[in-house]
Amino acid sequence: MKKKILITGAKGFFGTRFINRYQNEFEIAGLDVQQLDITDKSAVDTTFAEFKPDYVIHAAAIAVTDFCNKHPDVAHKVNVQGAINVANACKANGSKLVFISTEQVFNGNEEAGPYSELDTPVPDTVYGQNKLEAERELKSILDEMWILRFTWLFGLPERYTTINPNVVWNTLQALTNGEVMQERRNEFRGLTYVHELIEQFPKIFTIPYGTYHTGAHNPASRYDIAEHILSELGQKERLPELLNANDAPKTRDVRLDTSKLADQGVVFTESKDAITKCLKEFHFV
Known part of the structure; x- marks a missing residue:
């Protein structure tokens, strides 16, 4: 049952x-x-x-x-x-x-x-x-x-699902719409x-x-993550025209130590590698 x-x-x-x-x-x-x-x-x-x-x-x-x-x-x-x-x-x-x-x-x-x-x-x-x-x-x-x-x-749109603003989807939208991304080098999140x-x-x-x-361990800043996504999408040479640094007045770091859950066998791929995995699964790379 x-x-x-x-x-x-x-x-x-x-x-x-x-x-x-x-x-x-x-x-x-x-x-x-x-x-x-x-x-x-x-x-x-x-x-x-x-x-x-x-x-x-x-x-x-x-x-x-x-x-x-x-x-x-x-x-x-x-x-x-x-x-x-x-x-x-x-x-x-x-x-x-x-x-x-x-x-x-x-x-x-x-x-x-x-x-x-x-x-x-x-x-x-x-x-x-x-x-x-x-x-x-x-x-x-x-x-x-x-x-x-x-x-x-993070993730990408799928049939019969909803989408939220997330780092991968936001980057793809900016690239499609010809927008310059404004990302922070002093913000850190899982x-x-x-x-x-x-x-x-x-x-x-x-x-x-x-x-x-x-969730995943992520040593990279929001800016570093956006740079990684654009590079994975074949836009490395265009980074100066696609991505600007827009730092906040104060560093924000709300990353979580997930080792307690990992000790129970629930582990996650580090964020950059997980983003690459996502892009490959959806055949963007």
Whole structure:
């Protein structure tokens, strides 16, 4: 008998690809806001009681930083209270929860990354603050839970999936539209190929419960990554006309130390190599 997975945020970049990959291996209820308002506790309780999921992947969130900063009440209702509703429904139905969090919980830390799970997050955006508050609230509700703090996922458009702004897609769009890219040499983030994460996801259901930093190691800056992508696309000689450095006033480094997850056998290709892998899989190189 197939295990049941309920995934919120099912129409998102991660959710659509996850469902495409595992729809024949699991019984999946893919729900987005049109099917389930996670801020409606009664609706959440009813949906969970009817489906009775073995696992829940809670990926639904308002993740647009500017929107959250401008509308903190709305963001809190979805990102915190909605997550609490999901966790309580998991507890009532014996479902194991995967809560998707973010590297942005470290966005206000003064020291540079990579950050381990033992480092104290200091979020300085409403979205980061919401996610950290939700992490704490959910841990007080559930014991059977994994918190995955994602790095920035990248990938390319595919049939029946959505696309998010990401480093590879942004570069291809700029190149197609004849735009000069403006990238920072003093911004550092983890960059993870979405399919490399999805392919390993069932392993996560087998590891000890807890908080895990999730994704690829990336020593390169945003500028270095853009330079790498353009070079892989055969544009190395044109780099001066395609790419400009536009450094921020302050260095930003929100990279995550993912060695705790690697110790459990969930490992990722370093970002530059993963980007090359993606471009090859889609036959750009």
